[in-house]
Amino acid sequence: MDNIDYGILDLLRQNSRAGYGDIGDRVGLSASAVKRRVDRLVADGVIRAFTIQVDPAVDGMATEAYVELFCRGTVAPEELKRILSQVPEVVDASTVTGSADAVVHIRSRDIPSLEDALERVRIAPSVDHTRSAIVLSHLIHRSYD
Template sequence: MTRQASEGVVHTMAIDDLDRSILEALREDGRASYADMGTRIGLSASAVKRRVDRMRDTGVIRGFSVLIDPEIDGRGTEAYVELFCRGNVAPVELTKIMSALPDVVEAWTVTGAADAVVRIRARDTASLEVALEKVRLAPQVDSTRSAIVLSRLIERR
């Protein structure tokens, strides 16, 4: 498996079924102890730690985070916005533009008619409208098409 680490260095690492089991355990409970994960998959706590450290060092595991309920966090209004750009815009340029907008929480280049899709989280529809206007004002953006999320049906991490 080839991964792009945060430092820009490309690492190649093959993961096995035990690594996959550790990753699944971390997906289910990122706070599980190495001992609990080891008991679950048949390894010692130290063996699990070594494997987690190796997967972190090689970029397979890119980080750990906390998932916060967006309603409680005050960012319960969510939209997916397709960006249609003028001419050819390099992904690095779109990254620079979208990174400057705090309400943009994720962004991807995509195939199809749109050049990119961004995910926006805002306090309410008025705040969402302000965030959308900032996206639309980017000089490379010709037009947008938005879809506001009404309800979350499935969320997997």
């Protein structure tokens, strides 16, 4: 990977539908050279997918919260993954340092469905308690997946 590859990735992150010619104009390559580089980045597994992002409000999932998860004793990450995978409203989850064992991102239709999803997380035998923060507005979003 060189600086041109990183430039191509940055432009595709901003608009995955950008044309090779448009990208080439920005990074100083021909459209065919950009296509060869993109094909190589895909073949090497650097680019894993081209996708769309749908506005969650249009999808009916505009209510969201970040939830700190506190467990009883030591719980393996695979066990947390098993528990959280059973709750479809969980869109992202990570183990973390600090007093919480994990941070969970939940999206739901409304507050009652958010409360229901939280309850399904809380009833797991290894979960001691949670602490939630409901999202009011988004300030910055950068996707690096």
